[in-house]
Amino acid sequence: MNSPVHLVGRVGTTLRAVATHEPGGATTSEVARTAGLSRPTVHRLLTSMLEEGLTDRTREGRWLLGPELYLLGTSAATRYDVTELAHSVVRHLAIATGESAFFSARRGNETVCLLREDGSHPIRSHVLHEGIRFPLGVASAGLVILAHLPDPEVEDHLARARLEDTYGELHASDRVRERIAQTRVSGYALNPGLLVAGSWGMGAAVFDEDGRPAWALSITGIEHRFSEDRRAELGTLLLDSAHRLTGDVGRRRDRARTRTPRSRA
Structure with missing residues (x-):
């Protein structure tokens, strides 16, 4: 997989990687493997997105898509x-x-x-x-x-x-x-x-x-x-x-x- 070099590209790649593991969620290492990015980079991105509601995390430490994505998706649904x-x-x-x-x-x-x-x-x-x-x-x-x-x-x-x-x-x-x-x-x-x-x-x-x-x-x-x-x-x-x-x-x-x-x- 060709990993994106710019921040927005890495955010998008990471979110898509998390999505492939729904609904059970994924560990940081699993997300990194799917995204083709380093584990430290993915951990920083996931943590930052958690603060914005773009990702969520279970008690067991598995990553999921966050509630803000649902709200954004609902707003875009009328078009797409x-x-x-x-x-x-x-x-x-x-x-x-x-x-x-x-x-x-x-x-x-x-x-x-x-x-x-x-x-x-x-x-x-x-x-x-x-x-x-x-x-x-x-x-x-x-x-x-x-x-x-x-x-x-x-x-x-x-x-x-x-x-x-x-x-x-x-x-x-x-x-x-x-x-x-x-x-x-x-x-x-x-x-x-x-x-x-x-x-x-x-x-x-x-x-x-x-x-x-x-x-x-x-x-x-x-x-x-x-x-x-x-x-x-x-x-x-x-x-x-x-x-x-x-x-x-x-x-x-x-x-x-x-x-x-x-x-x-």
């Missing part, structure tokens, strides 16, 4: 939060497929899982959970978002991220490019057990008002439930659901633009 729109779509995917369904958001060069809804199938994949982050190109949500970006952005990301260093040779740039090409043909991404053997996933992109891939819907389950015939059916369902959610997002923003402030008497 589309999970309210996504809830019904994710629930429908879980019911219709029987698999675990997810909604993830792009944040820079990562995806963050925001929603999870388990289906009726008794054997479930636990690769994804709310709050987990992956680089673009990893897991079906990150792959489908990366596949819908322009080639120069794809190549820049692959050169910087070096996914194989963390996720193994199956995530080497050439292998990711192959999966991107397949995704661009089918419209949906397939993760054939690349993170955990036997745990398969599929994803479809949801677009913002500028036609950029900003979110993704995905499903995960065990390998035998993703036969070739069923993948075609699941892919169609994912793409239809993503198209519906893209439309819902666009309509909500159109309504927001047409609202005019009340004139003052």
Whole structure:
């Protein structure tokens, strides 16, 4: 991981590292490892942010995101939060497929899982959970978002991220490019057990008002439930659901633009 050199970058990296360990929290050493920063630097940052309410700490000394972040997030939700729109779509995917369904958001060069809804199938994949982050190109949500970006952005990301260093040779740039090409043909991404053997996933992109891939819907389950015939059916369902959610997002923003402030008497 390339560690940021400026203070704001290190604060952001540290907070994102803490977020990956929610809700159980993490020790200072665990946060430092995740952030790619030295332990003394992370301890200073966490302690300073504790005073501002940006972090919190349990009696056992484990770090958590702080209450001030919740308040700030609530204020920003009207502009950025589309999970309210996504809830019904994710629930429908879980019911219709029987698999675990997810909604993830792009944040820079990562995806963050925001929603999870388990289906009726008794054997479930636990690769994804709310709050987990992956680089673009990893897991079906990150792959489908990366596949819908322009080639120069794809190549820049692959050169910087070096996914194989963390996720193994199956995530080497050439292998990711192959999966991107397949995704661009089918419209949906397939993760054939690349993170955990036997745990398969599929994803479809949801677009913002500028036609950029900003979110993704995905499903995960065990390998035998993703036969070739069923993948075609699941892919169609994912793409239809993503198209519906893209439309819902666009309509909500159109309504927001047409609202005019009340004139003052």
